[in-house]
Amino acid sequence: MISLTPQELPWFWLLSVPPLVALGMVLFNLGVWPRGRESGRIAGRVSVCIPARNEGRRIVPCVAAILGGGQRPDEVLVYDDGSTDGTAEVLESLTRAEPCVRVIKGGELPAGWMGKPWACHRLAEEATGDVLVFLDADTVATPTCLNRLGWIIERQKADFVSALPEQGTGTLTEQMVMPLLSLSYLAWLPLPLVWLLPQPYVRVANGQLIAVRRAALERAGGWESVGAEVASDVKLCSRVKATGGRAVYADGSRMAHGRMFYSRSQLWRGLSRMAFHRGPGYLGVLLSLLLYGAVLFAPYVGLVQGIRGYEGLVFPSLIGVAANHLIRVATAIRLRESSNGILLHPLGLMWMLAILVNSLRRSRAGTLWWRGRRYDLGRVDPEGIA
Numbered sequence: 362m363i364s365l366t367p368q369e370l371p372w373f374w375l376l377s378v379p380p381l382v383a384l385g386m387v388l389f390n391l392g393v394w395p396r397g398r399e400s401g402r403i404a405g406r407v408s409v410c411i412p413a414r415n416e417g418r419r420i421v422p423c424v425a426a427i428l429g430g431g432q433r434p435d436e437v438l439v440y441d442d443g444s445t446d447g448t449a450e451v452l453e454s455l456t457r458a459e460p461c462v463r464v465i466k467g468g469e470l471p472a473g474w475m476g477k478p479w480a481c482h483r484l485a486e487e488a489t490g491d492v493l494v495f496l497d498a499d500t501v502a503t504p505t506c507l508n509r510l511g512w513i514i515e516r517q518k519a520d521f522v523s524a525l526p527e528q529g530t531g532t533l534t535e536q537m538v539m540p541l542l543s544l545s546y547l548a549w550l551p552l553p554l555v556w557l558l559p560q561p562y563v564r565v566a567n568g569q570l571i572a573v574r575r576a577a578l579e580r581a582g583g584w585e586s587v588g589a590e591v592a593s594d595v596k597l598c599s600r601v602k603a604t605g606g607r608a609v610y611a612d613g614s615r616m617a618h619g620r621m622f623y624s625r626s627q628l629w630r631g632l633s634r635m636a637f638h639r640g641p642g643y644l645g646v647l648l649s650l651l652l653y654g655a656v657l658f659a660p661y662v663g664l665v666q667g668i669r670g671y672e673g674l675v676f677p678s679l680i681g682v683a684a685n686h687l688i689r690v691a692t693a694i695r696l697r698e699s700s701n702g703i704l705l706h707p708l709g710l711m712w713m714l715a716i717l718v719n720s721l722r723r724s725r726a727g728t729l730w731w732r733g734r735r736y737d738l739g740r741v742d743p744e745g746i747a
Contacts, residue, residue: 368672369676372677372678375659376660377680380682380688387688387691395513396614398508401508404511405492406490406491407436408490408492408493409434412497413440413442414442416498418446420439420448421455422501424455424462431505432508434461434507436461438487439452439455439498441465442467442479477568477593478587479584493578496617499620500570506570509611509615510616518607519608519609521566521606522572522608523568523570523610524571524610524616525612525696526567526570526619529618530698533701536698539628540693541653541713545649546565556608559602560602561602566595568593569621573601574606581597584597636649636716646717649717650714660685661685663678666678685707689706
């Protein structure tokens, strides 16, 4: 049995226990996180809805994959949101080859709307399905995507299911930082509370892949009720729960594959935007700083100080560091993440801390640029708008 010296004991509680608690929460969540089974099926008519803005290079693989799955949707609707890169021509050829594909031509964005919820609103208006599946144009479904979603909808009696696809990473920075996004909920929130508790503020959602029953969407007020929200997917999840629906957050690593960012600068800008508006707000960023800084990064600082001569820090810090890397090993295995992120975990944490600070700085501007559009957010509520 290992005994701690009086010098090591207080540092053990500060540098070892929080990462060990986070490790336990991650292992628990990975054990209960539903990912569906390929034997499932979505009952009723299924409409797949794809908002697309300048996705000419990626829209064909997206549509082809969802049509080639184990459950073929009844219709695929694509909203061409003012694309200028030849997306319209690509979609025209798709509709000729696949009669079940319909294209909705986008117009000028109405006042008071963000671009993506408006696209989803128009898609929902045109769709005829009992279940609407919203899929980002840069996300490619696996052959079992709809089957797994159907299994979760049926098994969990869910009205709203969102899932985290396998995240593609190209640059080393992406491999270090992107896996940390899932820790923002896996490390502190028991995921079953999302579908077991009716409270709308207990929510996690990801707009890359969402399946929602039409009846539940209409009860929640549709996308129109979240049209002005930056994090419209998270807010819609809350609306569904607030109106009596059941929401589930699923592991979508076997449902789809997507890549959010394609360069270091895109990652920096995109995550700085997401951190504040999905947090929610200042409170969410401060809690994230506490998780990534005080819980996960602190053991590395303690280890460096221990090596420099503060011997009482070495053993507690080593335990915290070990817990950190076990967390990354567990998520890498489950979510198919690069091993580079495991080895460079402390550098990834430094990147994430810098992104969070930048998010706070940018939140004061009151404006947001996204997908070539400028949004005036006005005065930001300290509680957040997500």
